[in-house]
Structure formats: structure tokens, C-alpha cells
Amino acid sequence: MKTYLECIPCFINQAFRAAKTATDDDNKIKIILDKAGAMISTIPMEQTPPETGADIYKLISDVTGDNDPYYSIKQKNITHALSLYAGLKKRVENSNDPLLTAIRLAIAGNVIDLGIDRQFDIEKDIENTLIADFAEFDYDSFKTRLDQAESILYIGDNSGEGVFDRILIEQLNKPVVFATREIPVINDITVIEAEQIGITKIAKVISSGSKAPGTILKKCSRDFVGIFERSDMVISKGQGNYESLSDSKRDIFFMLKAKCSVIAKHLNVNVGDIIFKHHKGTEI
Amino acid sequence: MKTYLECIPCFINQAFRAAKTATDDDNKIKIILDKAGAMISTIPMEQTPPETGADIYKLISDVTGDNDPYYSIKQKNITHALSLYAGLKKRVENSNDPLLTAIRLAIAGNVIDLGIDRQFDIEKDIENTLIADFAEFDYDSFKTRLDQAESILYIGDNSGEGVFDRILIEQLNKPVVFATREIPVINDITVIEAEQIGITKIAKVISSGSKAPGTILKKCSRDFVGIFERSDMVISKGQGNYESLSDSKRDIFFMLKAKCSVIAKHLNVNVGDIIFKHHKGTEI
Incomplete structure (x- = not known):
């Protein structure tokens, strides 16, 4: 996905929120805003938004010396999500379709996103996501592929969301490699948080090598x-x-919640919709 | 009031919204974002936000050739507000305290602000503002001064809001000079809209000379x-x-609704509060 014009004010808003979280020094925040503003004209619009995201979060780290501004918020989110784990496991086990319930929960966990300027209430979002209609729902082809699969790559996103990913991975009951970011970026999961959440007990955890809040293959590890x-x-x-x-x-297979208008437009869904989409590549 | 760090992402958001309203040409919108981004490092933080606002809206006019991007939205707002005029006049006349009701309505009209990224519903906001608690309420000193005043300067703000200002001016029953902006900026009122709304029938209407979305005295007419x-x-x-x-x-006497966190912090009120504040100058 390319960068849309709407992404540009969003980059500046993200830079400001992350800068404020990283430091109380107004001079440093102003330097970050100055530099982020000057970056706008250099953004190649054909590159994906996470590539610019990587530059924005590196700028914050360079100016403030804090390479993980969301550390304590991430820890709070993880602790909160872990406190829900046992109850959610029971809901999965007692449901009519444990796999689908686990998928719904994994998507619910995707609201724990500090890159987006929205408040979230994880308990409320779980309940909504357990009954929400999917805007895309490719469950049948997912089940067919899952039956045949002997190796699954599961690419994680946010840190607290990892607890919900764990529940889904346990339900998949297949050999899974769980990939994280290489370094902290926004509140995305790294190998350290995957260990903390216990994903290492049920999957092989690796870093994708990505320093961006996404998976830019040309910058990932071989x-x-x-x-x-x-x-x-x-x-x-x-x-x-x-x-x-x-x-x-x-x-x-993409699992996500459409949290901004750009993504929603690209997927032809509404903001807030939940997506379970089978992206059919050209290699098959 | 100085410029706060929070104002900077807001300038970029405003530049983007106004640019999109002024043109469908993505290249021009990108040029505006590039230039607005580059402006960030040049903003003197001790200057007031409307001074930067003037530069932002001039940039949009320079790049798109449209010096009044909100023209049609302003016209829609004015037509809507005018359709409410007769009913609101009756409510003022039938109320226990017509002057106070007119003041509340004049503040309600202040929600018609296209510089702020919020939706508004004028009918709903009127009803809320007629019963809301004031965060600042200097009505007694207002009445005392009004009794003694033989000349009143009333500085207008947004275009549609002018209909509500008209109701208050009629209630003041004193000689009033109503000041507008010199040129269209955001959806602020100019002499043309003041005429359209009929303020010229009840007050002397002048331009303040301001090309900014505010009243920067050193740039106003003599x-x-x-x-x-x-x-x-x-x-x-x-x-x-x-x-x-x-x-x-x-x-x-300031009358406004606190529509952003910076203003709310500066006034020590909450976002959404209504303010009727007697600012005591040093000259008295």
C-alpha cells in the first residue's frame, strides 16, 4: 500500500504524541516537530506508510535518547491483557467454534495500538469483536489451508495484542513461527515481549529484522x-x-481492525470494521 | 496567548483540511503539506496562533488560487443559521432574561468553526448551550458596563455565527460597531457576510483589517x-x-466555547465549556 496524503498529518500527529511520551523537554519536542515537518517533502509517496513510520520513530529516539518511549504503557497493556488470559481461554474452549472465537479475540487485541489517536477499552472491544460482523470473512479458505499446513508464519503486531495472538496460536495446533519487530517501534512487539507473554513456550519466536512498524520485506532479515x-x-x-x-x-491471511480512514478506504470497508481477509498472491 | 507545541500538529491538520476543500489536485495538496511542514521550524512560538494561521491560509490561497475555500460551506451555514433566526428571536423575547439568552445563543453560534476538526450540530448545540453551566460567568459586570456604555465594539468570528451575533446586538440596544476580517480566512466573517446576514441594518460594520483568523492589533487598520x-x-x-x-x-468581554485543549488549558476550563469572561485590562 502506498502512502496517501491523509498519512502526512498523521505522521506529524504521531511524532508529536510519541515525542511528548518520550520527553518533557519542550525544546526537544520542538526539534522533533521541526525535523518531522521538514521530512514531509522528502517522503516518497509510493513507499508504504510504515517505512516513513520507521524514520519518524528513529528521529524521536535520536533527539530524546529514548528508544522505547512507550515502554511503560506497553508493560501496562501486557499486564492487563495477561490478567484476561485465563478467562478468555475458557471462553474459547466453551464456545461453539473455538477456532473462530480465538480469531475474533486475536483481532480484538489489535485495538491496543498507540500509533492511532483513539482511546480504546479492551474489555469493551473484546465483547464487541466477539459478535461483530466481519467486513471480510475468508474463514472457509483459512480452515482448508490450516488443515493442510505443516508450517505457519504468524507476524505479530502490537505488544499487548500478543496475549491474544497466543490464544489463537494455541488453537491453531500446528508448528508456528511467530515474528516480531527487531527493535521497539510505537508499541509493537519485540522478542522480549513475546517471551514475557509466553509465546516462546508455544511457538518459535524470531525477529523479522524490521525496524519499522510493519514488515518491509526488503529491509527484513534474510x-x-x-x-x-x-x-x-x-x-x-x-x-x-x-x-x-x-x-x-x-x-x-490478514487479520486486523480498520483503525483509520486510509486503511478503510484501501480495503473498501468502514473505520472500525474487522477484517479476516485471504489475500491471494500470484505465486499459487 | 503564545503558540503551544500542541498548535503545531493542528496547523498541519488545518492546512490539509483546507487544502482538500480548496482543490482536488493531489500535487497541489502535497505542495501545501511540504511548505506547511517546512514552515514549522520558522514559527515564532511567542507569536499568537492566528498569526501562523494567516500564513497557512495564505499558502493555500497562493498554491490553489482559491482565496475562499470554505465559500460554499459558509453559505450553507449562513442559510441554515438564518432559517433559525425568527424562532430564536422568539425564544429570546419569551425568556426570563432575554439578554442572557441572547448571550447564550451568541456563544452557541461559536461552534460553527471549520478550523476545528470536530463535527457540530447547531440545533443540538443551541439546546445544550441554553442550559449549560458557564465555566466563567461575568454577567454582573457585563450588565453594569453595558448600562454605562455609549459605544460598543463587537468583534465577530465565524460567518454563520454572525446570525447569532445579530440577535445579541439587537438585544444590547446600544450603538454597536461590528468588526469583521479583511479577507476570507477559514470560515470567518467578512463585511460581505455581515451584510448578507443583515448586521449592517443594526450596527456599523467595518473590517478590522485583519487577514488572520483573529485580531492581531499590530496588523489591523489604524x-x-x-x-x-x-x-x-x-x-x-x-x-x-x-x-x-x-x-x-x-x-x-470574551464570549466563546473552548473548542481545543490548548484554549481550555489556557483558560483553566474543560474542552467544550462555555466562557463569558471579563478580561480586566490594565488601562482602567
Whole structure:
């Protein structure tokens, strides 16, 4: 997905929110805004939004010296999500369709996104997502592929969301590689949080090598790209991964909540809709 | 009031919204975003936000050739407000305190602001504002000054809001000079809209000379500044006028709705609060 004009004010808003979270020093925040403003004219509009996101969050790290401004908020989100884990596991087990319930929960977890300027209420969002209509719903082809798959790559998104991903991965009951970002960017999951959440107990956890809030293949590690290409099935969580993989030639199952108007327009859905989309690559 | 860091992303958001309204040409919108981004580092933070606002809206006019992007929306707002005029006049006349009801309506009209990224529903806002608690309420001193005043300067703000200002001016029952902006900026009122609304029938209408969405005295006409200094009483409507006159040495009655967090913080009120504030200048 390319960068849309709407993304540009959003980059500045994100830079400001992250800068305020990283520092109380108004001079540093102003420097970040100055530099982010000057960056606008240099953004190649054909590149995906997470590529610019990477530059924005690197700028914040460079100016403030804080390479993980959302650390304490991430920890709060993870602790909160972990406190829900046992109850949600029971709901999955007791439901008519445990796999679908786990998928719904994994999408519900996608609201824990600090890159978006919206408040979220995870408990409320879980209840809504458990009954919401899907704007895209490719469950049948998912089940067919899942039956046949012997290797699954699951690309994680936000940190707290990882708890919900864990529930889905447990339900898949297949060998899974779970990929995280290489470094903290927004509140995205890294290997450290995947360990903390216990994903390492149920999947092979690797870094994708990505320093962006998405999966930009040309900047990912060779190991990750190999797994991406060879896995029988790829599950991609969230907006940033969708933005960077929506033009991929390979078959991917995207699970996300459409949290901004640009994504909603690109998917031809409404903001707030939940998406479970089988992206049919050209390689099959 | 100085420019706060929060104002900077807001300038970019405003530039984008106004650019999209002025043109469908994505290249021109991108040029506006590039230039607005580059402007960030040049903004003197000690200057008031409307001074930068003037530069932003001039940029849009320069790049698109459209010096009044909100023209048709303004016309729609004015037509809508005029359709409410007779009914609102009756409500004022039938109320226990017609002057106060007219003041409440004049503040309700202040929601018709296209510089702010919020939807508004004028009918609903009228009903809310007629019963809302004031966060600042200097009605007694207003009545005392009004009794004694023989000349009143009333500084208008948005175009559709002018219909509500007309109702209040009629209720003041004193000689009023109504000041507008010199040129269209956001959806602010100019002499043309004041005529259209019929304010010319009940007050002397003048341009303040301001090309900014506020009243920056050093850039206003000499005539206006003379009237500002010599009038027995000054009524200032809305945020832009508050932002540019809050440090004035003269006595001013501010009437506005706090529509953003920066204004709310500056006034020590909550976003959405209604304000009727006697700013006591140093000259008295």
C-alpha cells in the first residue's frame, strides 16, 4: 500500500504524541516537530506508510535518547491483557467454534495500538469483536489451508495484542513461527515481549529484522524472508503489516481492525470494521 | 496567548483540511503539506496562533488560487443559521432574561468553526448551550458596563455565527460597531457576510483589517485600532479573537466555547465549556 496524503498529518500527529511520551523537554519536542515537518517533502509517496513510520520513530529516539518511549504503557497493556488470559481461554474452549472465537479475540487485541489517536477499552472491544460482523470473512479458505499446513508464519503486531495472538496460536495446533519487530517501534512487539507473554513456550519466536512498524520485506532479515516465502501459510496481524504486505505476491491471511480512514478506504470497508481477509498472491 | 507545541500538529491538520476543500489536485495538496511542514521550524512560538494561521491560509490561497475555500460551506451555514433566526428571536423575547439568552445563543453560534476538526450540530448545540453551566460567568459586570456604555465594539468570528451575533446586538440596544476580517480566512466573517446576514441594518460594520483568523492589533487598520481603544466596551467572540487579544491591556468581554485543549488549558476550563469572561485590562 502506498502512502496517501491523509498519512502526512498523521505522521506529524504521531511524532508529536510519541515525542511528548518520550520527553518533557519542550525544546526537544520542538526539534522533533521541526525535523518531522521538514521530512514531509522528502517522503516518497509510493513507499508504504510504515517505512516513513520507521524514520519518524528513529528521529524521536535520536533527539530524546529514548528508544522505547512507550515502554511503560506497553508493560501496562501486557499486564492487563495477561490478567484476561485465563478467562478468555475458557471462553474459547466453551464456545461453539473455538477456532473462530480465538480469531475474533486475536483481532480484538489489535485495538491496543498507540500509533492511532483513539482511546480504546479492551474489555469493551473484546465483547464487541466477539459478535461483530466481519467486513471480510475468508474463514472457509483459512480452515482448508490450516488443515493442510505443516508450517505457519504468524507476524505479530502490537505488544499487548500478543496475549491474544497466543490464544489463537494455541488453537491453531500446528508448528508456528511467530515474528516480531527487531527493535521497539510505537508499541509493537519485540522478542522480549513475546517471551514475557509466553509465546516462546508455544511457538518459535524470531525477529523479522524490521525496524519499522510493519514488515518491509526488503529491509527484513534474510532468515525471515526465507521463512516468509517457504511457510505453508502466513498470518499477518494488524494495520502496519497490512500496509507493508498488501502488495505481496504470496498468499497471506490478514487479520486486523480498520483503525483509520486510509486503511478503510484501501480495503473498501468502514473505520472500525474487522477484517479476516485471504489475500491471494500470484505465486499459487 | 503564545503558540503551544500542541498548535503545531493542528496547523498541519488545518492546512490539509483546507487544502482538500480548496482543490482536488493531489500535487497541489502535497505542495501545501511540504511548505506547511517546512514552515514549522520558522514559527515564532511567542507569536499568537492566528498569526501562523494567516500564513497557512495564505499558502493555500497562493498554491490553489482559491482565496475562499470554505465559500460554499459558509453559505450553507449562513442559510441554515438564518432559517433559525425568527424562532430564536422568539425564544429570546419569551425568556426570563432575554439578554442572557441572547448571550447564550451568541456563544452557541461559536461552534460553527471549520478550523476545528470536530463535527457540530447547531440545533443540538443551541439546546445544550441554553442550559449549560458557564465555566466563567461575568454577567454582573457585563450588565453594569453595558448600562454605562455609549459605544460598543463587537468583534465577530465565524460567518454563520454572525446570525447569532445579530440577535445579541439587537438585544444590547446600544450603538454597536461590528468588526469583521479583511479577507476570507477559514470560515470567518467578512463585511460581505455581515451584510448578507443583515448586521449592517443594526450596527456599523467595518473590517478590522485583519487577514488572520483573529485580531492581531499590530496588523489591523489604524481606524479599527482607534475604535478598539476608544469604545466604552469591547465584546470579542470566539477562539481566534481570544488567542490574539488575551494579553491586551484593555478591558474586554470574551464570549466563546473552548473548542481545543490548548484554549481550555489556557483558560483553566474543560474542552467544550462555555466562557463569558471579563478580561480586566490594565488601562482602567
